[in-house]
Amino acid sequence: MADELRRRIEAGAVPAGSLLPSESALMAEFSVARGTVRDALALLRSEGLVMTEVGRGTYARPIVPVRRLASERYRKELEQVRSGELGTSFTADQQVGWSAYSLDRDFREVPASEAVAELFGVEPGTMILERHFLFRTHGVPQQMSVSRLLLEMVSGTPVADPENEPWPGGNTSQLYSLGHTITSIRERPRWRIPTAAEIEALRIPGGVPVVAITRQTYVGDWVAEVAHIVMRADRVELDYLLDLT
CATH class of the missing domain: 3.40.1410.10 (Chorismate lyase-like)
Known part of the structure; x- marks a missing residue:
């Protein structure tokens, strides 16, 4: 699951700054438990690919000026x-x-x-x-x-x-x-x-x-x-x- 979400983000299928599907939607799409979804999102956060904000959700990390x-x-x-x-x-x-x-x-x-x-x-x-x-x-x-x-x-x-x-x-x-x-x-x-x-x-x-x-x-x-x-x-x-x- 984490590999697929990573692929989508890196390919631009999930554009920088855009929200990922909700936990419930990801559970249904990948047929996994909520804990598995949270583990995958935690891994992507640790890699700097996504960010999570309370009240907003998890989204692909925005492109920042270099x-x-x-x-x-x-x-x-x-x-x-x-x-x-x-x-x-x-x-x-x-x-x-x-x-x-x-x-x-x-x-x-x-x-x-x-x-x-x-x-x-x-x-x-x-x-x-x-x-x-x-x-x-x-x-x-x-x-x-x-x-x-x-x-x-x-x-x-x-x-x-x-x-x-x-x-x-x-x-x-x-x-x-x-x-x-x-x-x-x-x-x-x-x-x-x-x-x-x-x-x-x-x-x-x-x-x-x-x-x-x-x-x-x-x-x-x-x-x-x-x-x-x-x-x-x-x-x-x-x-x-x-x-x-």
């Missing part, structure tokens, strides 16, 4: 810094204007854990400004991140004031305002099961993993920022050009 993450997106922030354009790498990825962009933020001063200290190349316990962000487009949550900066670098500056977020030009502009020009960025993505907090914040349906990216932002050989970024995997396409010439 965000293309390409290696050149941070060059866009350099262009924005130079031109004064209102935007960040996030708005460029989303292809939205500044007015459609908003974020929730929470700033904390914390000692660096061993893992974070290693990414920065500093001693554990070094004080860090930890910035928790939830990015939205048109009010819809798209991305979570924790961006970390060395406290001694930003303490008492506008960068340390959450009221200045969102900041046009993003991290590139913020570091530039402190006299630092980004020279390279290293990102390490991995796919994993979302946490309960991520499911709630990003409204992740069952069966959908997340892309978790660890980012190190370099000024020369020095790591100026460390970030951990989380996005729904069904809304992300990674596109990196590796130039070996």
